[in-house]
Amino acid sequence: MKQVNFPPITISTVDYDRLAWIATAGVNSQRCTVAEMLADELDRAMIAAPGSIRPDIVTMHSEVEYRDEVTGDVRRTTLVYPGEEDSDAKRISVVTPIGAALIGMSEGQSIEWQGPTGGRRKMTVQRVCFQPERMAGLSA
Numbered sequence: 371m372k373q374v375n376f377p378p379i380t381i382s383t384v385d386y387d388r389l390a391w392i393a394t395a396g397v398n399s400q401r402c403t404v405a406e407m408l409a410d411e412l413d414r415a416m417i418a419a420p421g422s423i424r425p426d427i428v429t430m431h432s433e434v435e436y437r438d439e440v441t442g443d444v445r446r447t448t449l450v451y452p453g454e455e456d457s458d459a460k461r462i463s464v465v466t467p468i469g470a471a472l473i474g475m476s477e478g479q480s481i482e483w484q485g486p487t488g489g490r491r492k493m494t495v496q497r498v499c500f501q502p503e504r505m506a507g508l509s510a
Contacts, residue, residue, distance in 0.1 A: 377481055379411065379474030382420040382503060385430045386412060389473070392452065392465060403486055408470040415474050423503040426477040430464065433500040434472060439480065439492035446499065449473065467491065 381389070393409040420429075428434050428449060435446045447462045449472050455463040462469045471481045475495045482492040 376414060377475065377479040379415045379479075380418050380423060380427050380476070381412065381415040381474045382423050382429055383417055384420050385473070386415065386417050388430075388451070389464065404465050404467055404470055407467065407483070408465065408473070411470055411473060420503050423501070424476065425501055425503070426498050427501070427503075428472045428475050428495060428498055429501055429503055430473070431502045432498055434498050435496040436468075436472065437494045437496055439482075439494055440490065444496060447472075448500075468493065 389408060390412055393405050393412060395405075423429060430449055430451065433446065433448045435444060437444045445460075447460045447468075449464055449469055450461045452463050452465045455461050455466075462472075464470060464473055467483070467485065471483065471491075471493060472495070475481060477495050477497055480492060480494040482490065485491050
């Protein structure tokens with residue numbers, strides 16, 4: 371999947387370490403194209419300590435509302451690791467095109483990429499409804 375628009379993104383050190391391992395493992399699997407997209411996202415990300423992540427940034431296990439700019443649909447989902455996904459519970463894996471696009475984005479940012487069949491995809495983060503780092507910061 372060729373990315374067209376590259377907004378700046380921020381990923382926590384904890385998420386980065388685990389996602390780097392997942393992306394590397396995925397390059398050697400059937401999810402190679404999405405793993406490459408995730409690896410590209412990690413390569414360009416600003417890495418920050420979990421406690422310093424702004425509350426409007428999508429992290430792992432964040433609940434986020436985004437708009438599909440191609441269809442106009444607004445969706446709400448929780449970004450999860452592979453094996454935690456559940457379409458009924460609206461939990462999407464980071465090893466999907468939408469999941470890889472969401473990680474590290476902040477409210478108001480858009481990302482555009484070309485899908486594997488050549489179709490244009492674009493989405494905008496509307497709102498981060500819940501973020502684990504925000505809750506961790508409140509208890510500190």
